[in-house]
Amino acid sequence: MNERACIVASSFLLLASCGSPPPEPAKTTTSASTPPASASPVVPPAPSEGPVAPDVPSGAAAQRDGVLASDAARIIGAFINGDPNLSPDGKKVVFRSNRDGLTQLYLGEVAKPDAPAVRLTKTAQRTLSPAFSADGKSVVFLSDRGADENYSIFRVGVDGSGLEELTPGETLHRDAPFLPDGAPDTLVYSARKKEESTARVYVQSLKGGAPPKLVYTDSIPGKLFAVDRNAKRALLRRYISHSEIVLVLVDLVTGQAKSIYxxxxxxxxxxxxxxxxxxxxxxxxxxxxxxxxxxxxxxxxxxxxxxxxxxxxxxxxxxxxxxxxxxxxxxxxxxxxxxxxxxxxxxxxxxxxxxxxxxxxxxxxxxxxxxxxxxxxxxxxxxxxxxxxxxxxxxxxxxxxxxxxxRSTLAGLGELEATVQTIPSFDGTQIPLNVYKPKGLAAGSKKYPVLVSVHGGPAGSSPVRWSTQVRFYTAHGFIVVEPNIRGSTGFGRAYEQADDGPKRMDAVKDIEAVGQWVLSTPWADPARLVLSGGSYGGYMTLMGLTHHPTMWKAGIDLVGVYDWRTFMRSTSGEIRSVFQKEIGPESDSAFLASISPATRVDSISVPLFVYAGANDPRVARSESDQIVRSLRTRKVPVEYMVADNEGHSLDRKETVTSFLARSTRFLEEALKLERQ
Missing domain, CATH: 2.130.10.120 (Prolyl oligopeptidase, N-terminal domain)
Structure with missing residues (x-):
């Protein structure tokens, strides 16, 4: 999350190419003190200050971006396919692919894997969660506008004809719909308003005409896990936090519900x-x-x-x-x-x-x-x-x-060697991490710039996988390290909860331990150590730069949280509700300030590249505006990229191309790197 499984799995604050409500963060209670900050909390800026103007590269910078964009096209051209769904007769597979610049739906023949896939949708917006209708004649899917996560449900014929919006009414964050084969004309889905922390369950006719019927509302955030074949019962996940969830059985006919586990x-x-x-x-x-x-x-x-x-x-x-x-x-x-x-x-x-x-x-x-x-x-x-x-x-x-x-564009691109290992943190906790190097790299033969990339979440992880960013940065001279710091999933409940609330700073210390380990290796250049991350990883990037300012020589912050106080006021109701437990209660302003980069922003003196999506419903653009405004005021080198047609995302081919080119050129200049 499974929301028909987005192409890239996401968590609440995880930059990803998908969008239905993701796995929520781990539970905690907070009020205990944290290590004192070395500076007084910065007062959050007033909304009247307005958005900060993004940078527009020109001259030599724009020329270099053009060269790097051509390099990026090679790797981005190695498109990804995912989010599959099989037709009722098993003969066809529908899936999403970004091969044409933005994730659209394609159709393949199971018996003919060599046959070219046929594009099913040709829209200007991303698509996700495709599912065949019960008769196999159409595909139902989700789509939003500008990655704003206000998903509507659409239907298209398997021949690509008859594209139709099935939910043109109320603006909602809708989850992937269920199409029970025992009730073939029925659609069942959960949804919520952006500002709400409640869950709604709707039953809707696929024949058209009749409006969707609201059959159940829960005061706690949640989403549907499953619907039975006859559209009589549904399983709803009611979540207080990632580690405190209740399974509810909903009668879709009467609207009655009961907790069953x-x-x-x-x-x-x-x-x-x-x-x-x-x-x-x-x-x-x-x-x-x-x-x-x-x-x-x-x-x-x-x-x-x-x-x-x-x-x-x-x-x-x-x-x-x-x-x-x-x-x-x-x-x-x-x-x-x-x-x-x-x-x-x-x-x-x-x-x-x-x-x-x-x-x-x-x-x-x-x-x-x-x-x-x-x-x-x-x-x-x-x-x-x-x-x-x-x-x-x-x-x-x-x-x-x-x-x-x-994937013809990958011809000639060298292979990566990925290793998985663990290192000790300050308290003996073992931190798993992935290391990506060009295959055949001779140990100790050269010192390389290293990019440490922190995943989002916090309840998420960095698995060994294909990554466009990893492939691009390694192709341009970097070794990439992905730590799964405490709070990451897949390593047990205790490890996931080890960063809760007042223990947030322990995760920041993990970042320091990772940096120290990298510096101890024979292949790392201590003058070219970069910290990077998206969403919660962007927050951790800012925390690393503010708490270990001499270790890191540059940073890349994608849609990161700058101040938990302003974040709580601007994020969605669902995320705000859950983060009261994961991060800290909104009422405890002093605590939130103590774990915010805003409190120690004056410590940042190294160059920082900042990316934001203009339509982000999770981490509002204003969070990125604040860090950029602060650094510009103090004349710290900063480059600000804002994508007008993106949200909490890096989806569109042109956005990814521009980001990779600009961030790499920025690091070349900041670290005085040889051009690859």
Whole structure:
């Protein structure tokens, strides 16, 4: 998150190419003190100050950007495919791809993986969460405007004709719709207003004419996990925080609802839930309040537990996705092990493990079953293989590409060598991290600039995978390090909660430990150490630059939080509600100031590149405006890029191209790098 699995998995504050409500952050309570800041809190600027003008490169800078943009086109041209969904007869696969500059829907023939995919939508806005209608004649999907996350539901014929908006009325953040095959003319989805922290459930006719029917409203943030085949019952995740979730069974006819898991007084995380094909079993992927993920099977009538699965080897991994076919005796789960993904195949009645998908070391998502239960589809990538759609045999675990499309632009691009290791932090906590180097790099032969890239979240992780940014920066002379600092998912409940509230500064100390480790390696140039990150990672970038100002020589901040006080006032109601527990209560202004970069912004003296999306509903552009305004006032080198047609995203080809070119040229100048 599975929202039909976005091309890039996202968390609340994770820059990504997708957008339905993502996994929410971990629970905490706050009020305890934190280490005192060395400066008095900066008063948040008044809204009347208005937006800060972005920079427009000219002259030599613009010329260099043009050269780097040509380099970027080579790697961006290695498009990614993902978010698959199989037709009812299993003959077609619909998926999203960014091959034409913005994620659109494409159709492939399962029996003809060598045949070129056919473009299904030709819109000016991104698309996501495609799903076939029950009769297989059309595809339903989500789309927003300018990445503002006000998703509407659309339908298009499998021949690309008849594009129709199904929800033209109220502006809402809608989640991926469910199309139950036992009620083929019915659409079921959850939604909310941007400013609300409530959850709504709608039932709508696909025939048109009748307005959507609001059948249930919950005062707590939530979204639908599943709908049964007859559109009579739904499973809704009500979340207080990432580690405190309640599963609710909603009667879609009467609007009545009841909590079914966990038992009162118990606190658990729930990542996925589903009905069996016959509706007699409810499957729940949870941590049971412990360290690792388990899958539970309950009798749908009595709610008695029938079976239980816990992975014997990946004991701290979370079960993030669950694929239950309408027919067949097997189901599949995807485990998030933090720095990689693993897909297990289970016997549906006993939950006994009967196999594993034979996929290379890497990461994936979008796990969905075929209707006959004979196979599962998902997208997968490795550091040297762009994300693509694969089919996994339910009996043997054998995986084959659903599409065989050449990435000709990668010809001649050297391979990356990715290693996974752990390093100790200040308190002995082991911090996992990924290191990406050009293959064949001779140890100690040269000192290289290093870019440390921090993931968003906080409840997220950096797995080993294909990354356009990693490939581009390494192609231009950098070694890239991705730390999974405390608070990251996939390494157990305790590790994920280790940065909660008053422990936020421990995660900042992890960043310092990562920097110190990098500086101790034989390949790192201490004069060219860069800290980078998007969203929550952008916040951690600003915290690293303010708390360890002599370690880092430059920074890249993408849509990062600058001041938790102003952030709380400008973000969506749903995120604000959950972050009261993850970050700290909005009422405790002193605490929020103490963990904000704004409090120590005068410590930043190194060059900083800042990116913002003009339509960002999560981290408002005003957060980026504030850091840029402060640095410009003090004459600290800063370059500000604002994308007018982006939100909490870096989606459009032209945006990605410009960002990669400008940020790399900026680092070349700031670090006095040799041009690659």
């Amino acid at each position: 966990p038992a009162p007084g118990k606190m658990v995380a729930i990542e996925a839930a589903a009905f069996s094909g016959d509706g007699k079993t409810i499957f729940v992927a949870t941590d049971e309040g412990g360290e690792g993920g388990t899958l539970l099977a309950f009798d749908a009538s009595t709610l008695a537990q029938r079976a239980r699965y816990a992975d014997a080897t990946l004991k701290t991994a979370a079960i993030n996705e669950l694929a239950v076919p309408r027919k067949g005796d097997r189901l599949a789960i995807r485990l998030d092990a933090g720095n990689r993904s693993v897909v297990r195949i289970l016997e549906a009645k006993t939950l006994k493990s009967v196999g594993e998908a034979k996929l290379p070391l890497g990461s994936g998502a979008g796990l969905v079953p075929s209707h006959d239960g004979k196979s599962f589809a998902l997208h997968w990538s490795t550091p040297n293989q762009p994300q693509d759609v694969f089919l996994v045999d339910a009996r043997t675990g054998a995986a084959r590409p659903a599409l065989k499309e050449a």
